[in-house]
Amino acid sequence: MNAKRKINRIGVLTSGGDAPGMNAAIRAVVRTAIYNEVEVVGILRGYSGLLNKQFMGMQSHSVSKIISQGGTILKSSRCPEFKNKNVRAIAMENMREAGIDALVVIGGDGSFRGANLLCKEFGFPVVGIPGTIDNDIYGTDFTIGFDTAINTAVSAVDKLRDTADSHNIIFFVEVMGRDAGFIALNTAIASGAEATLLPEVHTDIDKLCSFMERDRRKNKTSGIIIVAEGEEEGGAMEVAAKVKTKLPGYEIRVTTLGHIQRGGAPSCNDRVLASLLGYEAVNALLKGRTNVMVGQMQNQVVYTPFEEACTRHNEINKTWCEVSRILSL
Ligand code: F6P
Numbered sequence: 001m002n003a004k005r006k007i008n009r010i011g012v013l014t015s016g017g018d019a020p021g022m023n024a025a026i027r028a029v030v031r032t033a034i035y036n037e038v039e040v041v042g043i044l045r046g047y048s049g050l051l052n053k054q055f056m057g058m059q060s061h062s063v064s065k066i067i068s069q070g071g072t073i074l075k076s077s078r079c080p081e082f083k084n085k086n087v088r089a090i091a092m093e094n095m096r097e098a099g100i101d102a103l104v105v106i107g108g109d110g111s112f113r114g115a116n117l118l119c120k121e122f123g124f125p126v127v128g129i130p131g132t133i134d135n136d137i138y139g140t141d142f143t144i145g146f147d148t149a150i151n152t153a154v155s156a157v158d159k160l161r162d163t164a165d166s167h168n169i170i171f172f173v174e175v176m177g178r179d180a181g182f183i184a185l186n187t188a189i190a191s192g193a194e195a196t197l198l199p200e201v202h203t204d205i206d207k208l209c210s211f212m213e214r215d216r217r218k219n220k221t222s223g224i225i226i227v228a229e230g231e232e233e234g235g236a237m238e239v240a241a242k243v244k245t246k247l248p249g250y251e252i253r254v255t256t257l258g259h260i261q262r263g264g265a266p267s268c269n270d271r272v273l274a275s276l277l278g279y280e281a282v283n284a285l286l287k288g289r290t291n292v293m294v295g296q297m298q299n300q301v302v303y304t305p306f307e308e309a310c311t312r313h314n315e316i317n318k319t320w321c322e323v324s325r326i327l328s329l
Helices: 022-035 047-051 085-097 109-122 146-167 182-191 205-217 236-246 258-262 268-286 318-327
Strands: 009-014 039-043 055-058 102-107 126-130 170-175 195-197 223-228 252-256 292-297 300-305
Touching: 009 022, 009 047, 022 039, 022 102, 022 268, 047 085, 085 109, 102 109, 102 268, 109 126, 126 268, 146 170, 146 182, 146 223, 146 258, 146 268, 170 182, 170 236, 182 195, 182 223, 182 318, 195 205, 195 318, 205 223, 205 236, 223 236, 236 252, 268 292, 268 300
Parallel strands: 009 039, 009 102, 102 126, 126 292, 170 223, 170 252, 195 223
Antiparallel strands: 039 055, 292 300
């Protein structure tokens, strides 16, 4: 649906897991809108704020100095109630009452599912911006937050490597990514991990043990094994326990990096991506585009219908698994 209609006031919200760079995207949305003489209303705590009328007017100074801050000044939440059509109708009514006539949603595929329904059921103009550390959104080479998250994970693994070497330990390091292995694979390659377990590749514990024994024969006394949280054996804790029963002589430790991957100052790449996509999202709305996510592929701006952005997924490059394995020999 791309019917052009006059937009005087845009709402902006962040939804789902926070990601570094969301603030840079908010800043870009606010300033691009103001440049085009359109007012902006910030909606707090994602879709929950739409239901509770948690609205705040935003001016250019509202977003001063936030480009370098992690998290989201608008706060975020997951809002399962939004799956209910009657609840979405309340959100629509609240937006009408507040004079909001278009919306920018910054979030992941769950957030775009809600956005898709607002467009389809109520003909309301919505454009999405991919913000999640997982990098699993179809229609963009990178999601906002991914670059910062992998840099955080790599610097944590570099530190663990020191202790692994000093004490002859094998570390099983669990990284986030839900059911996608982008964070794990990139972290593994960049930290020179000895092995990587991904949701996209079958985990074979016996094979992993024989890799570890092969390493030992080559006089490697320590190692790093990156485990994606969505890996089929149940995560780092479970995998480490299974390996320990087969290789009881090994000194094994488990570290779960957890939410530190979601925090911290956004990287330069994330700030730039967020700024460009925020700018493009507002311009898309002003040109009458709706029901799409704005992404970037091979340096080009790409619009992907929400329907596709929330049903398809980015795929890891399986060749990279081979690269990671060969380079850790
Ligand atoms: O989608 C981002 C993400 O951090 C995933 O990597 C992870 O599986 C999930 O969110 C964790 O969610 P929560 O913070 O609600 O536990």
